[in-house]
Amino acid sequence: MTRAAIYLDHNASSPLLPEARTALLAALDLTGNPSSVHGHGRALRNVLDTARAQVAALAGAEHKQVVFTGSATEAITQAIVGGARIFGSDAIIISAGEHAAVSKAAEATGLPVLTIGLLADGRIDLEQLAAMLADADVNGRTFLVAFHWVNNETGVVQPIGRINALVGPTRHTLFIDAVQAFGKLPLEFAASAPDMMAISGHKIGAPAGIGALLVKSHADVVRLIPGGGQEQGRRGGTEPAALIAAFGAASAAFASRYGAVDVAGLIGRLEAGLKAMADDAVIFGAERLGNVTNFAVPGIKNTTAMMGLDLAGLSVSSGSACSSGKVGPSHVLAAMGVKPELAECALRVSLGWSSTAEDVDAFLAGYQSILSRHRARQGQAA
Template sequence: MDHNATTPLRPEARTAAVEALDVLGNPSSVHTEGRASRALVETARREVGELVSAKPAEVVFSSGGTEAAAMAVHAAKAALGVRRLLVSAVEHDAVLSAAEASGLAVSLIPVDGEGRTDLAALKTMLEAADTPALVALMYANNETGVIQPVAEAASITHKAGAFLLCDAVQGAGKVPVDFASLGADMMVLGGHKLGGPMGVGALVVRTGLPFEARSVGGGQESRRRAGSENVSGVAGFGAAARAASNGLGELAVLRDGLEVRIAKIAPDAAFFGAKASRLPNTSYFSAPGLDAETLLMALDLDGLAVSAGAACSSGKIGRPRVLDAMGVPDELSRGAIRVSLGWTSEAADIDRFVDSWSRAYERIRARTTKLNASGTVSGRADAPLAAVES
């Protein structure tokens, strides 16, 4: 139930990756073995490009989405002359951290209560200064699943003479993503979010856009990213991209059913971003008086894997930055958990989750009521699980 963190390796990707391990040549070599490896890489480049309607030559393979984001920010500074970065307030830490490490001025673009980027604010921010800018706006948020107005933002951005980077790691393979139609200048992709191996991703770079490599020392990837290609990982990524081309639209029925059942159990539950267009597989919700850490422990003991948001924080559960940006009060945000479905999900998974969540919810609420009645604690149920169960 945590597919936004990573989704199981697709059988097509496993087969392609394992078979590629037996291809012995270096893709940069001109002999027969080298050409065989190069063919695998170029086939995958075409498959990844087709997933997001990009030209194969626009696809630059990387070690994952995080490196691709860092490559994009570096290129913006070194090749595009960008001197300030406008980053959505709900952007993934991979993009935000790369922006903060760039040494350039960074400003956050606000979002509304559903987590959608404020386009009027973006326009005002772009007009406020005449220095070249890069706007970073993700396709879909990894926590709420809210789909962002990327095409509209790109139009505003280009009219101001700026550039747009789109992190599509969570969107690609789940819903249709069209690099050309969106108008993005660069796009970040990740392999393991759509059923490929971990440790491989890509940066899509618009044809003709000036670019400077962050990693140097070789001529690989048309001199845009030095280092011998991860042939096995790239082959698996390409196969996963091909297998994921139909998206996950059918999962909206399961996701919506889950939310209806949770709302019946907890009428005061809040589903974040539910009034906006969302990924069909993602639900981020909470109810007053709950604590995310206690819930995650209870669900984990029942064999259910969910998260309290992004999965890139060394296992820590802190105050949700995305919900803060949306103006969600602490009473709700501290109990928020994310359920995300994937290509292996089925109705029985929803049944099992709702049953487990309901039991944990009733235990926590009963304990809170008891402690409030005794005057021991007020409004919060964040004791260790052992105390909850006792």
């Protein structure tokens, strides 16, 4: 099997940072259990403490607010399922554009799930949210509100300040999926309104298999996995010190690595190139994070385009990577009102710390080849 030479799918998973690899290997050489009181255990505990401080620094959190989990999905489930139980929520509010980790966790609570629509630009309909909260005040209901900060498919940045202002001062619980925002936007968790946030390691150059739930002190009681008291009793199971060390090292290195790449400029270069070769290309979403574009050229299905690009050594996606490798209609684009025949042409290109202008130019050349073949077939059919 030939491995793709150019990786343009950072929103799915970012390549391993050298600093994370070094920390991972160093921690693998250490023997013991972080909960043991002898020297070997204390050495591993020090690894965890260092990494916790590094993750907290990037998240704008206090180190005690970081709870390590096996993934962001686990963190999300702990926040929603555990939070709904602990805080006695009557229903869960999510948006129509949430990642499956959020929507499935909401369903798993067994509570009513109320869905807020997306506007055509991809942002959450805050008027609908305000109406739901006002109705809850009248009826004495309590909600757990669970929204994403940055959409994983379109890169649309949600109006987090307005969401905080609506939900933060209320009795409702606010959880934010900050997976795509972590490291790219200032989370400032400690000073922010959300009760909990989820973040992921492999989105910033750590290995897969490690995430974290950020919790305010009153949410320390939110549990999902009981056990031997690890993570101050908030998540049972012996901590994977090597993965946590890599997560910490990635957190310490990511900002400078990512900042050294003009991802917004590269995305601008890519979109300008697309428009030059296909003036009917549609870019989805407004107020987007600068590292991603989700676009469609009418008539070129994403399955066909991805196959051609993959054969050319270019890895892109059609949206979320968490669908067992299946390519299906995007619920995010559907919620934005995009017609199905256009949505099935949508491709996502996402850049990160290792991206270059050469990567973008190679993508444009690869897509131009696909577009040329498409136009040739159209000409023959005419």
